[in-house]
Amino acid sequence: MIQRTQEQIMANWGASDQPLVSVCCTAFNHENFITEALDGFLMQATDFSFEIIVRDDCSTDRTAEIIRSYVQQYPLIIKPIYEIENQYSQGVAPMSPVFEQSKGEYLALCEGDDYWTGEHKLQYQMDFLSANLDYSVCYTAANIINDEGKQIGIINEFGDSDEKTMISGLGSAITGSMMFRRFDLSEWMGLANVKVFNGDAVLWHFLGFHGKCKCLDNIGNTAYRVHSGGIWGGVSSHDKFVRLLGTYSVIRTSILNKLPNDLEVLAMNDVKFSITFEWYFFISVRSMSIREYVFCLKKLVESKELNRTNIYIYHVIKILKRAFKKLFR
Helix, strand or coil, X not given: CXXXXXXXXXXXXXXXXXXXXXXXXXXXXXXXXXXXXXXXXXXXXXXXXXXXXXXXCCCCCXXXXXXXXXXXXXXXXXXXXXXXXXXXXXXXXXXXXXXXXXXXXXXXXXXXXXXXCCCCHHHHHHHHHHHCCCEEXXXXXEXXXXXXXXXXXXXXXXXXXXXXXXXXXXXXXXXXXXXXXXXXXXXXXXXXXXXXXXXXXXXXHHHCCCCEEEECCCCCCEEEECCCCCCCCCCCHHHHHHHHHHHHHXXXXXXXXXXXXXXXXXXXXXXXXXXXXXXXXXXCCCCCCHHHHHHHHHHHHHCXXXXXXXXXXXXXXXXXXXXXXXXXX
């Protein structure tokens, strides 16, 4: 546990009882990771007040116990949510209850298995957003950490993004590195709870309607942990493809509803869909059965995105060629 006391953390906050920033964290079976996440929040040096909302989704390990020990030390800062029944298995997006409880004008996200490395992350991000009203979100690069705690790569994603790029679904940021302005999250939460597995991609899409994105390089990188117990890390390439197909179909529908005549955004969304299709589908080609090929093709047809005819024809031909090669080896 970090050695700073609650009084030391709050010393420069001023008299306001209302948090300016809400740190939003979700955890499930993260007993090996949650300490680093909470320490990363509590080491933040700021001249404004912040709250830490950490939600345990009925973990079966010691995650909730560890969170309780931190709440005892920092009761005015950490606001816990303890689920008595796992909500993710019932279709509730992990961040939705956290967003509903948050009070800050700005939201900073971090999953319970990731962590922050720079003590001025919140201060620098809030300073940037408060001084640049045309930006809705800023983020940092991320170090990729494996199961053994070793850095195996770095993600800087796509740098700065304008509104149309974000709305289209192009570009993205590691969720744990983001801070964004509060906006009406009800539409996002409705989609994330029911229709979308990749809620971060849809959140990125909605943020584009509120401003641009900035990648800040003066902050310590976020640590992004890749492990088999993660929600995304434990998903097969085949299932990732199917779920991403649904996600970008939802984004496409949102674009058609809000910007039906913006051909540039629709074309950019086509590009993102094509990149996603190519990457997640073909990296698993060696392990896919012909039945899985047919299943994915069926999903494409069911998505009713047939206005992307050229993209589908191109990829379907490639799929069929590979399928026939597997049949006649």
